[in-house]
Amino acid sequence: MQMARTGCHSTASLSPRHTICRYTSMPSLTNEHVTLSAEKRAYAEELATWDRNENLANYMLSMKLPDVIYIKLMNALLVAEAWAGLIREMVKKLL
16 A cells, blocks of 8 residues: 655754655555556557548448449448448349
């Protein structure tokens, strides 16, 4: 357990370099806290990578598809949903 200084003050009877401080106990970081924060950082990195890839795939679809088709798909939340809608659209046109 680490100790933190609180309520420090100089005393008149001692030299100015001497102070009287009360110490209170502070919880220290455990391996559990460090592991948890490492897991959060790893999750945040994975999420950022996924988001970047999702945006890139959406951009590529918007550049390669005709506007008439992309307008029907642009409300999809995920690229996988847009891709499934594209397949439905193409199957409908072929039949």
